[in-house]
Amino acid sequence: MNILTGNDLKTGDVTWWTGSDWSRHVEDAVDVGENFEAILQEEEASRRVNVPYAIAAEMTDDGPRPAHIKDRVRALGPTVRPDLTLKPADPEAGNWVI
Amino acid sequence: MYQYDKYDQQMVDTRVAEFRDQVERRLAGELTEDQFKPLRLMNGLYLQLHAYMLRVAIPYGTLNGKQMRMLGHIARKYDRDYGHFTTRQNIQYNWIKLEDAPDILADLASVEMHAIQTSGNCIRNISSDQYAGAAADEIADPRPWAEILRQWSSFHPEFSYLPRKFKIAVIASDEDRAAMRLHDIGIQLVHKDGELGAKFFVGGGMGRTPMIGPEIRDFVPADELISYAEACLRVYNRYGRRDNKYKARIKILVHELGKEEYTRQVEEEFAHMKTLGLNPPVEELARISEYFADPAFEAGASDDLDLSDPDFNLWVDQNTVAHKQAGYSIAIISLKPQGGIPGDASSAQIDLMADLAEQYSFDELRVTHSQNIVLPHVKKSDLYALWQKLDEAGLAPANLDLITDSIACPGLDYCSLANARSIPLAQKISERFADLGRQRELGELKLKISGCINACGHHHAGHIGILGVDRKGTENYQLLLGGSAAEDTSLAKITGPGFSEDGVIDAIETVTDLYLKERQEDERFIDTYRRVGMARFKEAIYG
Numbered sequence: 001m002n003i004l005t006g007n008d009l010k011t012g013d014v015t016w017w018t019g020s021d022w023s024r025h026v027e028d029a030v031d032v033g034e035n036f037e038a039i040l041q042e043e044e045a046s047r048r049v050n051v052p053y054a055i056a057a058e059m060t061d062d063g064p065r066p067a068h069i070k071d072r073v074r075a076l077g078p079t080v081r082p083d084l085t086l087k088p089a090d091p092e093a094g095n096w097v098i
Numbered sequence: 099m100y101q102y103d104k105y106d107q108q109m110v111d112t113r114v115a116e117f118r119d120q121v122e123r124r125l126a127g128e129l130t131e132d133q134f135k136p137l138r139l140m141n142g143l144y145l146q147l148h149a150y151m152l153r154v155a156i157p158y159g160t161l162n163g164k165q166m167r168m169l170g171h172i173a174r175k176y177d178r179d180y181g182h183f184t185t186r187q188n189i190q191y192n193w194i195k196l197e198d199a200p201d202i203l204a205d206l207a208s209v210e211m212h213a214i215q216t217s218g219n220c221i222r223n224i225s226s227d228q229y230a231g232a233a234a235d236e237i238a239d240p241r242p243w244a245e246i247l248r249q250w251s252s253f254h255p256e257f258s259y260l261p262r263k264f265k266i267a268v269i270a271s272d273e274d275r276a277a278m279r280l281h282d283i284g285i286q287l288v289h290k291d292g293e294l295g296a297k298f299f300v301g302g303g304m305g306r307t308p309m310i311g312p313e314i315r316d317f318v319p320a321d322e323l324i325s326y327a328e329a330c331l332r333v334y335n336r337y338g339r340r341d342n343k344y345k346a347r348i349k350i351l352v353h354e355l356g357k358e359e360y361t362r363q364v365e366e367e368f369a370h371m372k373t374l375g376l377n378p379p380v381e382e383l384a385r386i387s388e389y390f391a392d393p394a395f396e397a398g399a400s401d402d403l404d405l406s407d408p409d410f411n412l413w414v415d416q417n418t419v420a421h422k423q424a425g426y427s428i429a430i431i432s433l434k435p436q437g438g439i440p441g442d443a444s445s446a447q448i449d450l451m452a453d454l455a456e457q458y459s460f461d462e463l464r465v466t467h468s469q470n471i472v473l474p475h476v477k478k479s480d481l482y483a484l485w486q487k488l489d490e491a492g493l494a495p496a497n498l499d500l501i502t503d504s505i506a507c508p509g510l511d512y513c514s515l516a517n518a519r520s521i522p523l524a525q526k527i528s529e530r531f532a533d534l535g536r537q538r539e540l541g542e543l544k545l546k547i548s549g550c551i552n553a554c555g556h557h558h559a560g561h562i563g564i565l566g567v568d569r570k571g572t573e574n575y576q577l578l579l580g581g582s583a584a585e586d587t588s589l590a591k592i593t594g595p596g597f598s599e600d601g602v603i604d605a606i607e608t609v610t611d612l613y614l615k616e617r618q619e620d621e622r623f624i625d626t627y628r629r630v631g632m633a634r635f636k637e638a639i640y641g
Binding site: 011069 | 439
């Protein structure tokens with residue numbers, strides 16, 4: 001599956017395309033298939049997200065999981081600062097990245 | 099310390115106002131990201147994995163308590179309560195909001211700081227010896243020269259769009275504490291026949307093609323130093339490759355032209371430069387130098403120290419360095435606690451270091467390229483009180499230059515260029531070698547870790563270096579041995595096939611065990627490696 005990601009223009013936060021909006025949580029990302037260029041252009045123009053792009057992912061029981069470790073780090077947060085990730089209460093969250 | 103004059107302040111204030119307008123236009127959709135990106139980078143604002151990242155310049159690693167406190171304020175108000183001191187003597191914030199960036203730059207400008215020339219293909223922040231002005235072995239204070247170079251290079255119209263970024267280091271002692279020969283231009287102040295001048299080394303660097311800068315001139319009179327640097331830059335700006343960013347650094351030009359031909363062209367340009375009268379006026383050199391006069395050291399301060407507290411004794415032995423002034427020491431604050439993140443400091447720690455600088459070090463601090471902080475002028479009779487306060491704040495690891503005093507780039511946890519994480523490795527190695535007695539038994543051992551080939555973690559210059567790579571989507575780590583960023587500059591060599599994270603830590607233990615077995619007398623790790631050779635180490639690692 002392909003999912004769209006980018007950084008929020010104002011905050012720089014990592015965001016994921018939900019089909020109608022952008023979410024901080026990769027679990028909310030939807031498969032955009034192969035025809036995503038129009039979405040990218042429209043969203044870039046809307047100035048909500050900075051330079052959105054498509055990445056490969058696989059669907060798991062926990063939702064979409066980006067194929068590349070770099071995108072998984074982006075999705076969770078720095079593995080060396082669990083308190084700064086999106087799942088600060090889950091000490092095992094870093095395992096999802098690796 | 100240097101203080102801004104009205105021109106410096108006006109330049110910085112004007113830049114803040116300009117950037118505020120650019121940010122507003124970006125947020126209003128009047129600028130695309132393609133148009134805005136080079137503008138934000140000119141103000142040190144990157145877009146990294148999790149957010150915008152702001153890199154703040156700390157000229158030649160020198161700052162005062164007020165400036166340090168401002169760095170803590172920015173961490174607290176605009177970021178997530180910490181900052182990361184870098185291998186180029188700067189600080190980075192990892193969680194900046196675009197809309198806050200102009201206010202941050204304005205706050206910085208209020209204490210004579212900025213983020214200019216911390217990105218882009220220009221002359222970057224000048225780096226220097228972190229012990230400048232305090233070291234017992236320096237022949238002159240390199241900071242006035244670093245400051246003159248800063249002023250010359252700031253917004254230099256001819257050198258704002260170089261083929262690639264450009265890094266200059268200035269030192270003034272035979273011991274190289276600034277990785278001088280691994281810079282695009284390395285300048286070493288020297289005396290010749292009683293006159294102050296400089297040796298020039300050009301074409302060093304790390305990155306994907308590491309090279310040690312060759313000496314191209316053994317003496318440039320001090321008052322012609324800027325003109326000579328300008329000549330070096332002009333030849334590079336004219337002939338450096340702009341068609342391939344991987345071959346655009348000056349080291350490639352010097353290598354491809356050959357040192358002799360490059361030097362010939364520089365000398366030709368220099369001869370021309372001398373006719374233009376571009377050397378800084380003598381009065382300006384004197385004016386700048388006055389800012390770097392010695393502080394009011396107490397005459398007759400005692401060298402005696404009560405070392406009856408064993409932990410204090412260890413810290414003094416490991417983390418203080420001889421000062422040029424009797425009764426004083428240079429104290430190094432290690433930002434490498436056991437299991438910690440190299441170079442990170444909380445806002446509270448940053449504030450404390452500012453307080454301690456004001457109280458104990460004539461209001462001066464330095465940032466080292468090894469990601470530590472220096473209090474350059476501490477009276478020996480104050481060392482115990484200083485140490486107690488540092489210890490209370492977790493800032494007194496007695497591990498300077500030991501294996502746990504590692505350099506590590508932000509790696510894949512933060513950096514969009516990285517291929518592998520480097521911080522977790524540093525943390526695990528720190529835990530594996532936590533025993534201070536064991537660390538001291540190993541002695542000086544420079545461990546340097548990079549998360550990609552760009553080498554921000556200086557792995558080429560590590561006695562032991564680690565390079566993180568991406569192997570089919572999995573983090574893999576190459577082990578290197580034999581590098582040095584000191585005056586015995588050398589480039590590390592890869593031992594062989596890479597390892598998993600745990601595997602490379604085991605390999606390091608194998609390497610250090612072999613060193614202990616093979617070393618003779620007082621040999622450091624690097625000495626034993628050079629004597630014994632790579633083959634013996636490879637055999638131990640790979641069998």
